[in-house]
Amino acid sequence: MRNGRPLLPWVVWGVAVLAYAAAVVNRSSLAALGPATQEHFGIDATTLSMFAMIQLIVYAGLQIPVGLLLDRFGASSMLLTGTLLMVVGQVVMATVSDVWLAILARVLVGAGDACTFISVMRMLPEWFSVRQLPVISQFTGLIGQAGQLVSITPLALAVASFGWASGFLGVAGVGVLVLILGCLVLRDRPGAGTVIERMTGRLGRISRTARPLGADEPTGAFTVPPPATEMMPVVTAPRIPGLGFWARARRLLSIPGTRLAYWMHFTSPFALNAFVLLWGTPFLTGGVGLDRAQAAGLLNLVILSSMGAALLLGPLSSRFVERRVPMYVVIVFAIVAVWLTVIFWPGTPPMWLLVVLVVVMPLGGPASMVAFEVSRSHTPRSFSGFGTGLVNTGGFTSSLIVIVLIGLVLDALGAGSPEDYSLHAFQIAFTVQIPFWLLGLTMIFVEQHRTKRWMREHGRRLR
Numbered sequence: 001m002r003n004g005r006p007l008l009p010w011v012v013w014g015v016a017v018l019a020y021a022a023a024v025v026n027r028s029s030l031a032a033l034g035p036a037t038q039e040h041f042g043i044d045a046t047t048l049s050m051f052a053m054i055q056l057i058v059y060a061g062l063q064i065p066v067g068l069l070l071d072r073f074g075a076s077s078m079l080l081t082g083t084l085l086m087v088v089g090q091v092v093m094a095t096v097s098d099v100w101l102a103i104l105a106r107v108l109v110g111a112g113d114a115c116t117f118i119s120v121m122r123m124l125p126e127w128f129s130v131r132q133l134p135v136i137s138q139f140t141g142l143i144g145q146a147g148q149l150v151s152i153t154p155l156a157l158a159v160a161s162f163g164w165a166s167g168f169l170g171v172a173g174v175g176v177l178v179l180i181l182g183c184l185v186l187r188d189r190p191g192a193g194t195v196i197e198r199m200t201g202r203l204g205r206i207s208r209t210a211r212p213l214g215a216d217e218p219t220g221a222f223t224v225p226p227p228a229t230e231m232m233p234v235v236t237a238p239r240i241p242g243l244g245f246w247a248r249a250r251r252l253l254s255i256p257g258t259r260l261a262y263w264m265h266f267t268s269p270f271a272l273n274a275f276v277l278l279w280g281t282p283f284l285t286g287g288v289g290l291d292r293a294q295a296a297g298l299l300n301l302v303i304l305s306s307m308g309a310a311l312l313l314g315p316l317s318s319r320f321v322e323r324r325v326p327m328y329v330v331i332v333f334a335i336v337a338v339w340l341t342v343i344f345w346p347g348t349p350p351m352w353l354l355v356v357l358v359v360v361m362p363l364g365g366p367a368s369m370v371a372f373e374v375s376r377s378h379t380p381r382s383f384s385g386f387g388t389g390l391v392n393t394g395g396f397t398s399s400l401i402v403i404v405l406i407g408l409v410l411d412a413l414g415a416g417s418p419e420d421y422s423l424h425a426f427q428i429a430f431t432v433q434i435p436f437w438l439l440g441l442t443m444i445f446v447e448q449h450r451t452k453r454w455m456r457e458h459g460r461r462l463r
């Protein structure tokens with residue numbers, strides 16, 4: 001058998017993706033519990049929305065620090081630390097009645113969540129061949145996002161039937177299960193030990209004989225020394241954190257392929273996130289005038305379309321590596337075209353147009369996963385945690401700003417609350433997306449051009 005234990009990469013991936021799905025459950029655990037949360041803590045809607053905002057800000061703000069820690073401590077340690085933080089956060093959420101402690105709980109959940117996805121993305125190139133990675137990454141995104149489904153109906157039912165504390169302790173319990181599995185199974189790379197093996201100093205046979213899939217192919221990650229500086233011209237990690245950070249940041253940002261990946265992650269997912277996380281239902285019901293069931297049906301179509309696109313895009317971007325950026329750009333143009341049609345539609349957009357919108361717009365989610373493929377192709381292995389963290393801030397930053405701007409425009413138009421919503425106000429508010437698409441697409445064209453030139457100059461081929 002050429003690959004010692006061909007099952008192990010799949011088992012490691014299975015546990016890693018379970019940890020990501022659990023993080024998504026934690027992230028969206030308040031999604032269907034708005035009124036219950038308000039009642040439990042006695043808070044108004046603005047304070048409730050602060051819970052979500054703070055959590056997202058913590059998530060986005062920690063991507064780069066977590067990425068740096070990943071390069072130093074490895075993916076499995078960071079993933080388990082993240083899970084532990086979420087467990088503590090949910091135990092606090094289950095047991096406190098003070099709103100500030102509840103906010104602290106959401107900070108812990110946001111911090112733990114911030115450690116999870118990029119750790120999984122950092123681990124994958126160590127275990128899978130470069131041909132498999134696009135498909136595995138898309139499946140990771142798809143299965144992880146399915147965690148949202150768990151946090152909507154089952155968690156709401158659990159809280160309604162067994163009470164607030166039991167519901168959130170249940171989520172914490174899932175985290176404990178992930179922690180146990182993670183300690184037993186996760187390994188940063190073939191040949192590395194589990195956390196338990198590293199703590200006891202005894203590397204088991206499974207770890208010693210582990211091989212990546214496609215071990216004879218080059219892996220997706222490549223190794224180059226970190227930046228040489230006058231004070232530290234050696235290959236080890238920098239000892240002075242400030243100097244190390246800026247030197248590493250300069251080196252990373254000097255790679256056009258990493259910048260291209262950042263702008264790709266920035267550009268395609270914000271319309272989807274703004275729609276799904278906040279503004280979709282108010283637009284469809286308060287703006288277009290659909291009833292709740294019709295709006296829910298369209299939101300379900302969003303999820304189905306995103307899943308279908310993930311299944312298609314993985315194999316396509318693996319088969320046509322050279323074409324993955326043009327494919328991505330076509331998707332963004334399609335999203336822009338359908339949104340502009342909705343925004344400038346005279347009168348109420350017809351149902352067929354709304355269906356096209358909820359089928360095309362979600363393609364931006366799986367398309368954003370292609371950004372991690374681009375990042376992996378161009379970012380040296382010793383920087384890949386930092387690179388993945390940086391790229392992952394792109395979509396979260398653009399989404400947060402667009403969500404806030406849409407709310408501000410609605411307020412400015414006097415249409416900020418459900419009784420004042422109007423279609424016209426929503427159409428104006430959604431125009432805030434246009435400069436973000438323009439900026440993102442321009443930067444993608446610029447960086448794609450620079451990346452091609454850089455590759456010619458460095459004699460590199462895409463992998």
Ligand SMILES: NCCCC[C@H](N)C(=O)NCC(=O)O
Pocket residue numbers: 117118141142145269306310365366368369392395
């Ligand atoms: N099937 C769509 C998955 C989109 C995932 C998205 N691009 C992403 O970056 N996710 C990060 C996370 O923490 O969920």
